[in-house]
Every structure is written in structure tokens, then in C-alpha cells.
Amino acid sequence: MSEAVAAGRPRDGRIDEAVLAATCELVAEVGYADLTFRAIAERAGTSVPAIRRRWASKAHLVHEAVFPASSVVDGGAASDLRAEVRAVVESCLAVVGSPAGCRAIPALMGEMMADHALEEELSARLMSSGWESLAVRLAEAVERGEARAGVDLGLFIEMVFGATLAAIVLRGRDAVDDAWVEGLVTGIVDGVRAR
Template identity: 50%
Template sequence: MTTESLTATGRPRDNRIDEAVLEAARALLAEVGYADLTLTAVAARAQTSVPALRRRWPSKAHLVHQAVFPDDLAVPPRDPDAGLADEVETVVGNCVALFSDRAMSRAITGLLSDLVADDELQRELTARLRDVVWSDLEERFTRAALRDGVAIVVDPSIIVETAFGAALMTVVLRGSDALDDQWRATMSATLLAGLRAVGST
């Protein structure tokens, strides 16, 4: 058993509590937004205590970051037959799913503000994305390129950063309804063309 799976008292952490807390946080974010979200309200909704929350999430920013960037979107299931187009479409589709969610749309501005204001917090909270997501992306895109017979030289993380940034700005400028099928298809085609163009040089 790893130390990460233990609480401060040395007992195994109950994943059901984690899931209840994250679901409560998402529901409350959708209702009240980031600024008015409190750990007290989340604990009450999840039928647990604030000390129990703080053992897992030291601050509101820690909790919200995990709530709006869930593992199943950050590292989706693998498709052993996926090509580059499939992987790009997955990245774009997941960004659309993120920003189409009301909890994310009401949390992102406040969360980004906290991250920009605190370099250490930013490094700590994005460690999960850097350490897990980026390595997963590199392997996914490398394998997909081999299946397609294409050599890529670009860091696959740029695909996520571009899709995420474009989705964020689209929501800010035109609202989440603009992230429709046409937007997704256009963004996927643009990223795929760029990826192949860089790989062919």
C-alpha cells in the first residue's frame, strides 16, 4: 500500500468519499461559481467534514482543480487501433467536454487567477497534468504516428495547449454553444494538418 493511499491517521483512504466530494464540488461550482464556493459547503453536500477534505485537498484551488480536470478526461481510455486523427479528435473532444460543463465554465476564471498569482501553487497543481498527462500523450501520439507511417517531431503537449486555449477563448468570446460539431471538426483538422506538416519537414 502506498503512502498516497493513506490518510493522515495512517488508515486507507475511502475513495467513495473522494468521489462524493468531487461530485459535490462540481455541483456547487455550477450553482454558485468559484468565488462563492466554500469547503464548508462542499463538506456538507458530500456528508463529510472540512478536516477530511483538507487532508486530501489543502485549499479550495486544489479541490477545484481536480474537480474540473477529472482523470477520465485527462487520461482517457486507450484505443489500440487509433491513428493520429483519432488521437487529435480525442484531445479536441475532451477540451470541448471540459468547457461545455457548467462547473468548469464557472470555475476557470477564478481558478486561473489563483494560479497566476501563486507560482508555487501553479507548479503544484499542474504537476499531475505534466507528470501523467504529458507522458501519456507522448506515448499515444508516438504509437499513432507509427500506425499511420508518419514521423512527428513536435511535442504532443502543444496539441493539448492549443486545443485548450482555443476552446477557452471561444467560450469567452462566443459562449460554450460555439463549441459545436463544426468547431470541433475544424479544430481537429487544423491541428492534424499542422502536426503532419511539422512531421514532414
Template identity: 45%
Template sequence: MSRTVGGGRPRDGRIDDAVLDAARELLSEVGYNGLTLTEVAARAGTSVPAIRRRWPGKAHLVHHVVFPTAVAVPPRNPTATLADEVEAIVDACAAIFSDSAMRRAILGLISDLGPQTDVKAQLTDELRDIVWPDLTERLQDAAARDGVEVSEDPTMVIEVAFGGTLAAVLLRRNERLDDAWRDSMRRTLHAVLAARV
């Protein structure tokens, strides 16, 4: 498996995967502050320069570990109802923020986003330009299929789901976001979207 970067020679995707797996394991074990690229390289069977060719620094690497686009933007279901799409958003947020690596990394990563404006831009640009428009369109399409007029900006509802899940994870510490929490969040978001004003 290889990926071509910048028009140059193909990059070995196996190294990418090994580094991401090693970083995820280490985040779960030692947290963000305890993670070093040296230890990631040793566990992944590669070198720090090889990691830096892919990710300029620790914050870049951790960002790719804890915010997988594949989870935030799953394949579309052309017959999904509004309730289905809301459920998918809540489940994706819960999956991202319930991950042990994310729990150990989130505060350290947020603290590093301030001085590292390129990482902050990368994270916010990915959410704003890829994830948010996709999810907004899904909600609008599903509402149209259901014959429901969406009463609120879907983007705001997505932000509530994202921010609410993050807040729940931070406040609940080691408690999992169980079925009862997910059901409550789904009902709340669906009621807001489908409310008649």
C-alpha cells in the same frame, strides 16, 4: 471503497466522491467565488476538517474537480490512427472545458493560481509530467502506424488544442463547442501534424 494516504489508515473514498460531486454541483450553481468549503461539506454530508485533510484549500479542491486525469488520459487504443488520436484529444479538451462547473470556475481558479504556487505547481506538473508525455507518445505511435512523419512537435499541437479550446470557451461564453467546431479543430491539428514541409 477506501484509499490509503501517506502510509496511514485507509481513507474513505466515498467521502472523496461525495465532496467532489458536491463541489461540482456548487460550482455550476454559484461559481468559483461563491463556493465555500462550509457549503461543500454540508452538501457532501461531511465536515470542513475532513475536506482539508484531503485538499488543503478551495483551489486544490476545484483543481481536482475540473481537471480530471481520467478524461485527459483515457485508455489507449493500440490500433488508433493519427486522426483517431487527434479526435480523442479534441474531444477530451472539449469535454473538460464545456463542463458547466469548469466554465464557472476557470477564471476564479486562474486568478488564485498566482499566489498559491503549490496549486499552480500541482496543476502544471500534472499536465507536464503525466498528460503531455502520454498524449505526445500516443500521437507519435499513431503517426508511425499510419506511416506519417510528424512535422511538428506533438507537444506544441497538444498545447494548441488545450489553449484553443480554453479560448473558445471564454470567447463563446454560453455557446457549446458543437460538432462543427470540433471537426474544424480536428482537421486543423491533423493538418499541422501531417504537413509535408
């Protein structure tokens, strides 16, 4: 969440879950511009003040709803470099290519580019949402002799996210299929493979 919990009664996690789910549903249905806290509150069965206590702005709420913690970098139990990269690409595609992702990401990017403080805050949130575990898994690939040392984690993620976003914009979501995933995975694996 974007704000610290105030002293007093513990926050009800069920409200958080309901609000995040309602946000995903509604942003997919109406888009970012027409999304309101009132509509989210009605669907989630809560109040606008309860939402405002938890998230500083619509951008903060939508960012957390569309990019849940660790969603883009969940490699699961992959045991080799190719499987690891494929899991990351598929996880990113699931988020970026979701109905909520397709409708929210362009608007979020616009807001972030217009507000440097918001950009820094939301980027930091995303980078802290599981990147550490991906770094560990890439280090394990180096130890196994599959990947070269010194792979830039940020560049790795930017390649996956950027390529996925560009493909959805240029090709359309339905054309970003398994063959496309395999092509991107091959390109990334070839780029990070130990020589």
C-alpha cells in the same frame, strides 16, 4: 490528492468521490468565489476537517474536481491520427465547456497567476494526469507514418486547451459545435501530419 495519506486507518475513497462530485455540482451552481468547504461537506455528507485533510486549499480541490485524472487527454481506442486528435479535442471540450469548468477555470487561472508555487503544483498535477499515454499514442502515429517525429506534446495540448478556452469565451459554449471541433481537428492534424 494534494497531501500524502497519514499512517493509520486507510482513507475512505467514497468520501473523496463524494467531495469531488459535490465540488463540481456546487462550483457550477454558485461559482468559485462563493464556494465553501462547509457547503461541500454538507452536500458530500462529510466534515470540513475531512476535506482539509485531503486537499491543501480550495484551489487544489476544485482543480482536481474539474480536471479529473486523464480527462483532457483520453483518446480512448482511436486508431488513426485524426480520430486521436478528435478524441482529445472532444475530451477537452467536455471539461472546459462543462458548467463547472466554465465557472471554475477563470478563477483557477487567476489564483495560479497570482501564486507561482500553486501554478507549478497544479500544472504539474495536470501534466502528469495522462499525458504519458498521449505521448505514447502520438509516437504510435509517428510509427504509422501519420505524424511527423518531434511533435511538441506540450504545444499540442496548449493548442487544444487554449483554442477550446478561447472559443468558449469568445463564441459562447453553445456556438462551439461539431463544425468548430472539425475545424480545430483539421488544423491540428495538418500541423502534425508527416510531410
